[in-house]
Each structure stands twice: as structure tokens, then as C-alpha cells.
Amino acid sequence: MTDPADLEDRSGRWVLHLDMDAFFAAAEQLTRPTLRERPVLVGGLGPRAVVAGASYQARVFGARSAMPMGQARRLCPHAVVVPPRGAVYRALSEDVMAVLADAAPVVEPVSLDEAFLEPPALAGASVAEVVGFATALRTAVLARTGLPGSVGAGSGKQVAKIASDLAKPDGLRVVGPAEERAVLAPLPVRSLWGVGPVAQAALGKVGVATIGELAAMDLREVTGLLGGAVGGELHRLARGIDERPVAPRGAAKQVSAETTFDADLTTMSAVHDAVARMAEAAHRRLVESGRAARTVSVKIRSADFTTASRSETAAVASTDLTTLTAVAQRLARGAVPEGGVRLIGVSLAGLSDAAPPTLFPALVEPVEPVAPQATAEQPHVAAERPWRAGDDVRHAAHGHGWVQGAGHGRVTVRFETRSTGPGRAVTLAADDPDLLRADPLDSLR
Template structure:
């Protein structure tokens, strides 16, 4: 009988999982070389801020993604805290996905910093050939982006994902088919996809704490504890059986954005202004996707954590920003209850691939929805400045499942490809300098703000290509200082 690990064996399926190590923080350390070996926290710095990404140097002190920023800073008080730069993360993510596509025509992005591939050329290959393939893949990602990546390989998506976790940081782990149960059995049962706190606790109560113990259970007992569908699937995964295909993800079923405010909003004028800013973020992604939406939903959470949602569906799809803002404001009027508003969110769904063929968009009126010429006032809400939009802060899918606080957190629906991560937009050019801002100076080049206040701003001039740079302090109103594209910290112009 042939071994499944021998070259040519048809049973030897190989799936690889690539995960960019501490992606957000690693990008900051790469493009700001002074921070290369220092603890870095990426996320909102306000009182309700949440960590979007933590470097390995910060994790040593117990800081981690999805943790309240205040708690993370108490655990690691000497960490550098930086706001996310999602335009930069998106550009690097696209580069990584491009490398993966060159290595395999079968690619499944999971989030902005991880993906599965199943190279047809590895079918039936020996573990040594997979090891060589994985090493070349990691080297190509580092050469193209400058960043480390961990890669795991195994007989299916589950074992490949676990292998990449075991390889971190910056490593490669190939699990031969014959050895996979020996690798799985001692791991905590929570290592399996689909087992969260509730199901994990249910298993713990009956004495099941490892994958091996779960695999040894009778299937009927497993389904009795976890349910028929979930129990059957998890029992198969625990025994190393995973025939789920690697396939491209479908398009997002909704596009949404939300923000958690540092202080509760108590005036409807402030609520309306916030809704408009959030709509700008949603609209930008809607237009970038080339789609139109019929349904608008507003979510409002009060200071006592009570959440209200309201939805409205239009007669036909639209991607007109003024329409979106008008509907969202009206929904907010009914969604906001008594007391201050802690969080607001807007989402759109019910997509059509194209705007309506007629040169009309639906707009709200006192009599309900009516058709209006698309050029008669669509595009931007009254008084808005499309250039001076709030920055978009994306949801850290793998860096921790939480939301980034302030100013706007854009949530990708489950299954959104990495390329759908929204592009970062800077705030108005006349706002005060803040730590982490990208700066350009005609003499010193590209830099980033290390600190600002009392009319002064301190900038460290460095990029991914320069190595650690020197700092200079300027008058905050110095006309030679200008806001710069974050991409230039990774790949300077010229």
C-alpha cells in the first residue's frame, strides 16, 4: 500500500496557510525603523480605544489585539501607540495576495493578512517538496514586502491553519500526513475552528480538554453535547478529516462602518453629523465595489449598552451619497433612545451589481420615495467636503476580532476578501498634528510625527528604506511641513 506522503500518491492533498505575523504592528515597525525592536500598539488612543494590533515585543507584557487600549498601556506603559494606516495595510496586503497568486492559481483570502492556497503541483508531493515550496513562498513575500510571514502546510485547511500557528513567529511548519494526529492530539480543544468559549466549556464539563480526547469520543456523544451539524463537523476535524475546498471567497453581503465615541453624544445635531461621516466611509467602499444597495440599516448603542437597529429598503438600488445620508439620518432619529449615544453604525445591503439603468435615483420625500434626476443634487450631502473625510479604521480580522475605536471602524462582513479592506483617508489638512501622522519636508524627506503640542511638532524622518532616522522639532504651523501619503513610508517616490 502506498504512503500518502510519497510522490505521486493521489491521496496526498496539500493545503498551505500563510499568516502575516502581527501584521499591523509589523508594518509600522518596518516603515518606522526606529520602532523595529520596540513594543508597538496600533489602535485608538482615546478612553474607549481598542488595540487593533500588538507587536510581539508588546505581547510579552500581556498586551494583545482586541484589548482595551487603556488596559494594554497599563500592561506595557513604554509601548509606542500609533493610529492605524489602513491604506498602507491594504496596499501591502494586495502585494502579499499577488505573491500567493503567483505560487498557486487556487487562492482563498481569509482576511487582510492571511490566506489559504492549494497548489495543484504539490498534489502527491513528499513533505520535503512542500517544505521547499513553503520556504520559497516565505522568501518571496519578504522580498516583495519586507515583512515576515509564517506558513503552515497539511492535508486540509484545519491542519494548515494550526501548523502556521505553531510556526509563529516568522516560521514554517509542514505536518506530514502520517504525523498529523500526533500533532493534533495534545493541542487544546479550543485550537479547532468552531470551538469557542461556550462549546469549549461544554466539552470541559465532560472532561474533554484536548483535540485527542475529542477525537476519541463516540460520534453520538459529541453530537449530544455540541449538536448534530456542529458536533459531526468538529469530530471529523479532530480526527484530521478535512475535505473542505480552498476556493475564492464570495463578495461581501453588506458594507458597514461604525464608530465608538470617546464621550457619549447627547445632541441630535451631533448624531446627524456623526451619521454623515460614517455614511461617507460606507459610500466610498460601495462605489469602489461598483455596486448599488437597496437596504440601509442604522445601529445605535446607548451609554448603558442597549442597542437599537432600524432598517429601510428602497424601491431599487442606489449608490447616491445624499440618499444614503438622508435615509440614515431619518433612521437614526428613531434608533437613538433616551440618554447619550455611545456607538453609531451604518450598513448597506441588498446589492445590485450596477446602479439603476434609468438616470434617476430614489430620494426620500414627505410622501415617501420618489425618483429624482441623478444629477440634480446627488453625490454629496449638503455641506459635506468629500476630500476632508474622516479616516477609516478597519476591523482587525485576525489581529483580534474586536473593533477599533475612533474615529470610524469599518467592519467587513464575513467572507470579505482582503482586497476589500477600505482605503485610509486623512482628515482635513488643517487639523492639528497628531502622533503617527505621515509628514513630508522638502529638505528632510518623509517622516512621522512622534509628538505634538504647545505649538510644536517633533518629526522623525525615516522610511522602510532609510533605516532609523533623526528627529527634528518644528513650529506646528511651519509651511514646509505637509501631510504625506503613508505609502511613501514603505515605497518612497522616485
């Protein structure tokens, strides 16, 4: 006879969500072993640079992704700052997705470092069986990539995503049907997909702050507050009803970001700042997809809900944050209405599948090349840019390494890769003929 308790421990459907832990920073610590267990910030040092990734050792000081780099460095002054290396992250992401593809016939990537899967082998499985499957999955990802990832599992994509957040870092959380409501109920409503600042504020006005409080509301009241489609969907998610399929994602035609302000913006400087923030958010999604954009569009909604849009298309696709932001700000100046601005959105379209040469190129301070003096024996040519911290290099005698610092005609290199363990630092002449630029992917060896 089947134990009734065992039936409560089973779900007809199990969705898993894998989220790699502090992916960009962890990739740097993996390929540059000296950085393991040290606070690491990934990003540039320019005045408008933002943090692309922060290790958990840096997060304990309050640093986090998407934070201005200056603020993060003030919070964690002893952190090591390295520029992003998109080629390394994409290679590791491909390895992660290959492991997931072996575990399930359909994988839905969300970004470079997270994805959903719904393994047919888990249909009708018990919590214990799901724990065993997910444990093996995490082990396989670690063995293939050398990186930890957290896995959440539940009856749908929403619960699986929440479960993986609860599992971080480097953990596993399976939310069975018997405990689903108890897990969801105390969480803030912002934990649900589709609840942004505006929806949160609307719910807050009627005293609803948690998922459990939202689930307990009458459906008519929710749809009256948030609209029929959005309100109905959020009410279902709050009650653990999530029938959205796990499906491969087609290539997006555009990436965008927008926000509605609690108080209308009334100055152009405030509009420019808001446009810059939206451009940065859209830019992060652009580079995560490994593509570049030709078209920049700006949407401005006034206090009386009048919406104006402007767009501009360039001849060549770009991933340069400074360029894309400047275009968006110029378009915004022509769209700002009289009175206040209620909403601003920035979208990037005309996407090219050609991967950009670097990730977040505008987050690294540009260095102008220095041209040597021309002579009769040697024609005038532009010299390579100077060495900078984070550059991948190789040396005939020392092998592969990365630049820790440079200046005054000298360069200090830490010679190490993923497989070497912490390497030794060597200071060389900046013009050492045996010191050459290297492929970042060589650090994965």
C-alpha cells in the first residue's frame, strides 16, 4: 500500500533552475588561481564604470553587480579589479549548457549563467529522487567547468527560480508540493516575475507586502489594481500555479529596459541620468547575448500619459556603452514633453549575431596608443597600447599569465592558468620581446 505521506512528497511536474554562482568573478578566480578566496570585482575603472560581477568575498562588504565601480571600491577597497573577458565567460557558459543538454532534451537558457530544464525522467518523481538527480547535475557541472552552481527545483519555473535563490551560494533546494505555500508565503512580492516598483507600490497601498498576502487576495481586487492580464498572472504565480513551458528561446529582436518613476522627473539632468541607467541595463543584456546593436530607441511618457518615441540607426553595429548612451540621451532631449516625465525606456535593436571582441568595452578606461618617432630607416607606425592590469599574456620562458600592474617601463605578470594553481609574479621590462599578448581562452587550460 502506498504511504499517503509519499504521495504528498511527489509532484507531477518538476522544473529545475541552475544558476551559476557569481559567474563572472568565479570565472576569474578559476583561471587566475591567485584570486581564489579573495574579493574580486569585474568591470572597468572609468568614471562611468559599473560592476559586471562581484565575488562572494566582495559581496560580504556590500559590493554587488550593477553597482557603480567607484562605490564598490569604496565599500571593498582591498578588492582586485579585473576587466571582463567575454570569450572566457562564453566558453564556460557553453560547457554549462552542454551538461544541461545531456540531462534534459530541452534547455531554456535565461542568460550566460542560468537556465531552466524539465527532465522527463523526473515526471512524477519524489522529492528524494529530485534531490538525487539535481545533486548529480551539480556534480557534473562542477566537473566540467570547475565552477559551482546552485540548483532549485519546484512544480514550475517560478518556484524553481525562487528555490535556486534560496540555495545560493553553491547549494540545492527542492521545494516539494507539501511545502510550496509555506516557502512562498513569507517572501516579498518583488520575488515574483512581473512585480516591479510600480506593482509593488500599488500592492503596498492596500497593505500587501508578501507573496502569501497577494495569494490571499480576491482575484477581482488584484486585477482591479494591476490590470486583467498582469493581475491574473501574478495571482496565479503567488498561489504556485505556473504552467509556462520550458522551451528554447529564439534570438531576441531587441533588448530593452524601462522604469516608471515614483515622482515625475522635471529637469533635463535627471532625465539624462535616468536614460544612462536604462542604457546600462539594456547594454548588459546586449553583451550577455554576445551581440551588437545598430538601432537605439528611446520612449518617454509624460505625466499625462502621452508617449513619445525616437530612434536612430547607425551603419555599423556597436557594443560601446558610451556611444549607445550618448545617442539615447540625444534622442531623449528631442522627446521630453512639457511638464514632468513619468516613464523612460531605452531599447537596442538591429542586433548582429557577430560576437563583439570584448565584453563591456566601454567599462575599461581607453588608452591612446603612443606613436614612435619616424626615422628614415623605420616608417611611422602606431605602437600597441601599453600593458594594463588584467591583460592576458604569454612569455617564452614563463608561459601564460596576466598583468597585475604596469608603469614606468615595467610590467608585473602573474604566470598561472586554471590548471597550475597560484603562480609566481615576475616583473619584466615592458618592451621585453618575449612578452606577447595572449588569447584569454588559454587561461582555461
